[in-house]
Amino acid sequence: MRKLLIRTTILFLFCSTLLYADTFTVTGVVVDSITKEPIEGARLHIKEDGSSASSDKKGVFTLYTSRTPATLIAETGGYKAFQKQLALPCDRLTVEMELSIRYTLGKVSVKEARRIEGSKQKIKVEQINKATTQLFSDSLKVVQTLPGVVTGDDFSSLMYVRGGEFYEVVSFLDNVHILTPYMWGGNESIFNPLFIDRIDFYSGGFPVKYFQALSGVVDVKNIEGDFQKRSGSLEASPTTVEIFMQGPMTKDKSSYMIGARRTYYDLFMNLAYGDKYKGIVFPFFYDTQAKLTWKLNEKDKLYANLIASYEGMDFDSKATQDENEDRKNDWFTFFYSDVRVLPSLNWERVENDNLSMGLTLSGKYQEGIDKFNNKDNNHNGTQRQVDGFLKSRITYITGRHTIEQGIYVFRTWIYADSRLNFRTLMPDGTYYPDQRIDTYDWTRLMASGTYLQDDIALYADKLFLNVGGLFEYFDYTNDNTFSPRGGLKYMLTENTTLKFNTGLYTQFPVNGGSGAPPIFDNKNVKSEKVIHYVAGIEQELPQHFFLRLEAYRKDYYDRIVQDPNPALKYTNNGKR
Known part of the structure; x- marks a missing residue:
């Protein structure tokens, strides 16, 4: 072998x-x-x-x-x-030393040529650093510069990939599935650039190990702390200050890495304007991230991650209005706060060059409060969510086959309480008061899945075939899906590759975009589905440049749309 x-x-x-x-x-x-x-x-x-x-x-x-x-x-x-x-002393000497890979984050040491991974772009830390020189350092800004990706505005971190919605893009951080990696309503991501080793971005045709994504995948891999020496940094931008430290806990065996960010422009604004903005809290966030890594032995590695964030604002328009009589009735107040804690634990084992396995456990607690008031409306909302995530996988090589198997289980408990008091202007000039209350008392949802894929070297390390399937189940709507996927790759030369990928991609109706999940209004809605077709040629150029030409097509069906029937509210009658 x-x-x-x-x-x-x-x-x-x-x-x-x-x-x-x-x-x-x-x-x-x-x-x-x-x-x-x-x-x-x-x-x-x-x-x-x-x-x-x-x-x-x-x-x-x-x-x-x-x-x-x-x-x-x-x-x-x-x-x-x-x-x-x-042998010393010596004249000019060239000595070649070879290092074989020993540990990876969730990968067995296989030749990259065997992998068929669709429209994949590897983003290195140097590219991330160049793209995050802005008011708020955000690692996703570099992804937004790639072909096929658009965003709403320069401040938003939300991404729309090849015509899809932003919630069709799924994120992973060190193997952990993250439903909403955003702060400030999508204007900032939780991914700290100081921690990132690389980002693997998929804009189509991605393999079955990536689940619950319709348009794209953002797979973030963090670095490990230095096993040899301690170091740190303190950096400040016009809006934020951040600290970063790393080093060994036990030299050559374990390491730590910790960092924190905090906006300070909001404090400066209050100091600069004094009583004019008294009582106003401008949008702010704190976040911290930590990673501990242990080399248990020559084959096993354990690492623990923690992400925690706190954000909010408190705004009263009266503090910014003048004494103009015409504007006295245009006032409004807005308050929100959000706390999130996301711990995770990963175990990786590399048995030999042909066999590796891994296990990921994670949890999340998130709580948000929002309030909005004006002369006609009064809204108070509270949301709490507790998540648990488990994923295991095994990868092995036998002959011409590189086979990966995996399972995942995702369980969440959601509490939501929304109370809106409003008044409606009637034809006779009077106001009719009304109220709407929506409460979901710790609703439980569970999704699970299992996948199998095989990368096959068909001919002389030039022609490769990928076949795979993903079976998933969602308990709340009793929904079963099977997603077959496949691809071909032919290497014309060492640096030139022809590729074709196709497959079915599904997403359970748990993400409502800017509103509540559709399943809360109609338990009979099913998964949205899309078929990808991607064909292209890739060329590696000197000086690490890379050229890709692709043609793609996406066929949506079972799209969830609003229904005029108030008894239904949502159905799967949409197509695109």
């Missing part, structure tokens, strides 16, 4: 004597043998005397030793250690 490894080549540019007759300098650069990109943070040390160094952002390192011969060892997170004996 052929072993497939991701290899890293360490090139030592030269070795020469320096400073003293018995002291030698070893200088080099750490690069990826496939992408040729520098690797930051690799640890290099001499076994005999313990002298060590780490590669910088450009992959460059320098260390000194007085031992000859000397054994050089290189290690970095995600790769197997490798050692090489050096």
